[in-house]
Amino acid sequence: MISLRNVSKVYNGNVKALDRVSLNIDKGEFVFIVGTSGAGKSTLIKMIYREETPSSGQVFVLGKDLSKMRRREVPYLRRRIGVVFQDFKLLEDKNAWENVAFALEVTGTPKREVNRRVTQVLNLVGLLDRRDAFPNELSGGEQQRIAIARALVRNPDILLADEPSGNLDPKTAMEIFNTLERANIYGTTVVVATHAHDIVDSLRKRVVELRGGTLVRDERRGAYNH
């Protein structure tokens, strides 16, 4: 499903963000990417949805070699990958429903289909009753769940999350990870970069650790620290 082969990424000719990273992630897996600040977690996530391309090495996602992928194919890759960020990235002038529907509208999904899927996914994140609320009327946790709903509305093969609980208190963070787990149960492959030790420790999923751009640990049912 996701396969990195000897991937290195050098920014601006000198910052080595990833250093010969090889990694395989199968369909249906739930993977934590951990590591100190600057270890290369976000860079790795960006490789997967082709926000960045490797300086060397290859990235295969959903059977495609991303280094050979043409620009105009990228949107179709992105339609099969949901992405969630620390800062939610919701549009302030759209309410919860519209923010989620937006992801379908910009690809020309028929209205009935939009209604059906948005209802479904807002139900999944438990916020169907807040559908008319605007982002500034929602708590951070609720906003992040709306962002997750948007990432999931297309029923993607892969869900990527880059520090999804970075701005949230521990209890709310747990809710977010439960929501991600729920998506995982429905078959979506989930990759999460995070600093949330407690959660990583309690969920016991596969843990991949980066240090200075190199992969130093890949452990089944791992913990935040070795």
Add this chain to the structure above:
Amino acid sequence: MRLVGYMFSQTFRSIWRNKGSSFLSALTTGFALFLLGISFLVSVNLGFMYQMAETQMEIQAYMDKEATWTQLAGAVSQIREIPGVSEVKYVSKEDALEELREMFKDKASVLDSLEEDNPLPPNVRIKTVGAEHIPDVVEALQSLDIVDDVMYQEEVSRRLVQIGKAVQYLSLGGMLVVGLVSVMVIANSIRLAIDARRQEIGIMKLVGATDGFVLMPFLLEGVLLGLLGSVIGTGFAMGGYNWVSVKIAEFIPFMPIVGLDQESIWNMFGIMALTGVMVGLTGSAFSVRRHLRV
């Protein structure tokens, strides 16, 4: 279908959001197109003048206002003797006024004041056997004392054509300059529109909108601004033309001015709309390339 509706509503919202700069864009484009329109209208008139010049190779000899009947009659027979002359027609000052009245049926009241003290000189209209005789005949006429001034349509038309050409070049040149400015103003307007929607664009790309879908509303916005400009330009060109025609009819009655019929208005609008669309598209494409990185 839904995509198209979505893009149009985005475009209109965007134009409305940046009202000021949108209006400025449409106005400068309108001005550029107004100049283009002038050039178009002049060229319509030039064509008309060429036609006139061809069909009416008639020489007019304006006679001395003080001349007596005998002198005039003598002059007419003298003129008949000039080699190359085929037809000679005498027009008295009263006839001349009457002719003018004919030409300006509806605006004839302007001429009422001329009635009491008719300033028009009596004149003689001469046709030659062929255009090649005109210079010689004109020269012969000018040598007669009783003849004050000689004019022939070809000469008049030639001068008008010269003036017309000058106006045309000037307006076309102006149009190029102002057109370039409009491209820049539209580009700026589109840049503002892009900036206002940066976050939205980022999310669109994230969730898999195609490049075409992302940039289309901005190109459309440029096109609409250009079209709006062409409406403004046509309005001003038509208004200006009507005003100028009335003024010309008042002050230079002999100058032929083509009336604007439905067809030429549509032709003009068509040319302007096409140019407006190109200007808008160029401006928006420029900004989209620079600021959208797609």
